[in-house]
Every structure is written in structure tokens, then in C-alpha cells.
Amino acid sequence: MKLFQPASLTEACEILAGERGVVPMAGGTDLLVHWPTRASEHDKDYLDLSGLSELRGVRWTEGELQLGALATYWDVIADPQAARELPLLVQAARLVGAIQIQARGTWAGNIVNASPAADGVPVLMAYDAVVVLQSARGREEVALTDFYRGYKQLRKTDDQLVAAIRVPRRGYTVQQFHKVGSRRAQAIAKVGLALTRSAAGWRVVAASMAPTIRRCPALEQLLETGADVREPEALHAAIASDTSPIDDIRSSAEYRRRVMARVLFAALRA
Amino acid sequence: MSVDSAFGIHHSAFSVSFTLNGSPISVEVDPTDRLLDTLRYRLGLTGTKEGCGEGECGACTVYLDGLPVNSCLVPTYQARGRRVETVESLPPARLDPLLTHGATQCGACTPGVAMTSCWIIDHPELLATHAVRELLAGNLCRCTGYDGILDGIAAAMQARP
Numbered sequence: 001m002k003l004f005q006p007a008s009l010t011e012a013c014e015i016l017a018g019e020r021g022v023v024p025m026a027g028g029t030d031l032l033v034h035w036p037t038r039a040s041e042h043d044k045d046y047l048d049l050s051g052l053s054e055l056r057g058v059r060w061t062e063g064e065l066q067l068g069a070l071a072t073y074w075d076v077i078a079d080p081q082a083a084r085e086l087p088l089l090v091q092a093a094r095l096v097g098a099i100q101i102q103a104r105g106t107w108a109g110n111i112v113n114a115s116p117a118a119d120g121v122p123v124l125m126a127y128d129a130v131v132v133l134q135s136a137r138g139r140e141e142v143a144l145t146d147f148y149r150g151y152k153q154l155r156k157t158d159d160q161l162v163a164a165i166r167v168p169r170r171g172y173t174v175q176q177f178h179k180v181g182s183r184r185a186q187a188i189a190k191v192g193l194a195l196t197r198s199a200a201g202w203r204v205v206a207a208s209m210a211p212t213i214r215r216c217p218a219l220e221q222l223l224e225t226g227a228d229v230r231e232p233e234a235l236h237a238a239i240a241s242d243t244s245p246i247d248d249i250r251s252s253a254e255y256r257r258r259v260m261a262r263v264l265f266a267a268l269r270a
Numbered sequence: 271m272s273v274d275s276a277f278g279i280h281h282s283a284f285s286v287s288f289t290l291n292g293s294p295i296s297v298e299v300d301p302t303d304r305l306l307d308t309l310r311y312r313l314g315l316t317g318t319k320e321g322c323g324e325g326e327c328g329a330c331t332v333y334l335d336g337l338p339v340n341s342c343l344v345p346t347y348q349a350r351g352r353r354v355e356t357v358e359s360l361p362p363a364r365l366d367p368l369l370t371h372g373a374t375q376c377g378a379c380t381p382g383v384a385m386t387s388c389w390i391i392d393h394p395e396l397l398a399t400h401a402v403r404e405l406l407a408g409n410l411c412r413c414t415g416y417d418g419i420l421d422g423i424a425a426a427m428q429a430r431p
Binding site for chain 2: 001002003004005006007025027028029032033035036042046048050051074077083094097098099100101103104185186
């Protein structure tokens with residue numbers, strides 16, 4: 001293993017531009033899980049971001065919430081403004097592992113880890129978050145909705161680092177997040193659903209229902225038209241069109257589809 | 271020890287300095303060492319236990335800058351310049367309410383449970399938004415059924431000045 005400990009974001013970007021296959025590390029909660037059992041993880045080179053104060057923190061501006069690349073779940077849970085204004089961020093953060101993970105895990109790490117079962121990504125996507133990428137070549141912004149091209153495939157090049165996440169401040173008339181797991185604590189989602197409605201329209205985001213976290217255009221269209229949804233089954237066609245769940249160790253595709261319909265139906269009734 | 275001057279590049283063992291249980295220390299570590307390993311095998315603080323080794327069970331809970339973390343998921347190099355506290359930092363009397371309320375049986379989870387419990391007891395303001403059970407969700411115990419732990423925490427919080 002080679003370990004890089006840069007003193008600034010500029011240095012970090014120079015390292016990523018000059019070296020191949022370097023893995024940036026923030027809180028390490030996803031990366032270290034494999035250290036004891038997979039020796040190959042020790043052969044990788046790591047870029048330790050934890051010392052970069054410019055990437056820390058949660059900042060509110062007039063128009064948006066800015067999460068630095070090192071902002072943790074706990075940073076958001078502990079921010080009273082977040083609970084008032086963007087409550088789904090707090091709800092999702094409280095369902096990520098428990099305090100020991102919330103204190104270390106970062107929102108940016110959740111995005112680049114690209115798990116289809118992520119908890120932080122669906123709520124960020126339902127709030128139209130934008131990913132700020134930094135490299136030695138400059139700065140680029142990508143809407144989180146467009147950030148995934150396929151399973152673990154990111155719209156980000158190897159020399160780019162997630163520097164921040166921008167979440168617009170808006171008024172919402174609907175804000176819901178639901179996570180269905182095997183148990184309430186320390187579980188990974190079998191089905192996740194984030195639902196918002198603002199002047200920008202409906203956002204329906206599904207987790208654990210496709211190779212990536214994704215918006216559901218057919219469901220959003222259905223809600224935009226004001227369709228009267230009288231039973232969960234009325235959502236099945238749109239869910240079938242928007243998602244492609246699989247059978248795996250956590251659940252079955254059929255269970256996920258049916259549960260998503262029921263969870264969304266209940267959320268719309270709430 | 272080998273350090274390239276340009277970017278702080280470490281290939282092999284190097285020195286990391288941090289504050290451990292109130293005292294500054296420096297320790298030689300390998301880049302692959304987890305904080306859990308450094309505490310137990312380099313510093314001899316074996317109170318911190320390894321349970322699952324993947325951030326699920328909480329047996330290895332320590333405080334990093336005052337917050338409970340799984341030391342099995344912290345690379346030691348990230349402790350650089352920070353504050354680490356282990357179960358050895360708890361005065362024995364703090365365990366009394368847990369012991370008298372049946373918060374421990376086999377003991378495998380106890381160091382981690384004691385750390386998270388004392389963190390909750392020291393931060394009563396958290397109970398405005400969180401239930402004790404939620405704050406304790408990262409510490410798995412297969413003996414007590416948790417009620418003894420919750421009773422011990424409640425007793426300790428009532429006894430606070």
C-alpha cells in the first residue's frame with residue numbers, strides 16, 4: 001500500500017492527476033470493511049482526505065445547503081436547520097448504520113460508493129442535489145440524477161474528486177423517505193423510496209430497485225397528471241417501467257416491486 | 271520509515287501522533303493498521319474488543335474527537351492529531367449502574383456498550399431528538415435483551431447532578 005496524505009485540495013488533485021488507481025478515502029466505513037479479509041485491498045494506494053479542512057462541514061447559503069466532501073451523516077443530524085428545512089436528509093442519515101457509522105460515513109462517500117441500496121443518495125436525489133467535481137483541470141458540476149451510468153459506473157473520471165454536494169433550498173409540499181429492511185436498525189434497504197413535491201414538480205426516487213439509485217419518470221409522470229391512485233396495484237405498471245429489481249440475498253424482485261407499490265401508495269395517502 | 275517529501279507519501283511504517291486517553295502519544299504504524307489493532311497490539315490497550323471486524327457489532331467502540339466510532343473501521347493514520355478515548359479511560363465507578371442493572375452477562379459486547387452508554391449519559395440533550403434505543407443501535411448484545419442496559423443508562427442519567 002502507498003498512502004498519500006495531501007495538505008490541500010490542490011495537492012490531492014495533483015496526486016489524482018499523476019497517479020493511476022489511487023482510492024480517495026474520507027471516513028473509510030465502506031473501504032475498511034474488506035481490509036481484514038481481502039488482502040488485495042492492502043495492495044491498493046489510498047489518498048487520505050481526512051486532513052483537508054477545506055472539505056469539511058455543512059454550510060447554508062441564501063440559495064442552498066453545501067455539504068463538503070467530508071460532511072458526515074452526524075454533521076447533518078446535529079444541524080437543527082437541516083431537520084427544519086431538508087428533513088429527509090436527517091431521516092435518511094439516522095437510518096445509516098448507527099452512531100458509530102453516522103459519525104464517520106460521509107454523504108460524498110455514499111455517492112461514490114454507488115451502492116444501489118444507498119440511504120443518503122435517494123434523499124439527495126429527491127432534493128435535486130448537484131455533485132461538484134474538482135480536478136487539476138478545473139471544476140465541473142453534475143446533477144446527481146445524471147451521475148450514474150450503470151452499476152457502480154460514475155459520470156466522473158479517475159482524476160476527479162467529489163469536493164462538495166449542493167442542495168437547493170426550496171419549499172416542499174411533500175417530503176417522505178421510507179426504508180424497508182430486515183430490521184429497523186443497522187439494516188440495508190430491501191426497498192427505499194424518497195418522494196418530494198415542490199414548484200419543480202414531483203420527484204420519486206427508488207433505492208434497491210435497479211442497478212443504481214434512480215428517479216422514476218413514469219411514476220413522476222403519473223403523479224404530475226394528478227391520477228387518482230385508488231390502490232397499490234394501480235402503481236404496478238409504472239413501477240415495472242421505472243425499475244428492474246433482482247432476486248438477491250436480501251430479497252426477491254417480486255417482493256421489492258410489491259412492497260414499493262404499497263410504500264408509495266401509503267406515502268401518497270399520508 | 272520512508273516519507274517522500276512532496277506529498278507526505280508513506281510506503282511502510284511511519285509515525286502517527288494523537289491524544290490517547292488524555293495524553294499525547296506517537297506510535298509507529300503500518301498504513302494498513304486499523305485503530306483497533308494499534309490500540310490492542312501496539313499499545314497494549316486490550317479493553318477494546320474485536321467482534322465482527324466490519325462495523326456492525328460495536329464491540330470495538332472508542333471515541334474519536336468525542337464521538338463513538340468503530341475502531342475496526344478507522345485506519346490509524348486518520349487518528350493523526352485527533353483525540354482518541356478507549357474503555358480504559360472510563361472510571362470504574364461509571365460501570366456501577368450498568369453492573370447493578372444487569373447490563374452485562376457474557377461480556378463480549380460490554381466494552382463497546384459501556385462506551386456508547388457513557389456517551390449517551392454524558393449527552394442528555396440527545397434525548398430531545400433520539401430514543402436511547404436508537405443511539406444504542408450500533409452495539410449488539412446477544413445476552414441481555416438490552417433491557418438491563420437501558421435500565422442502567424436510565425439509572426445513571428437520573429443520578430446525574
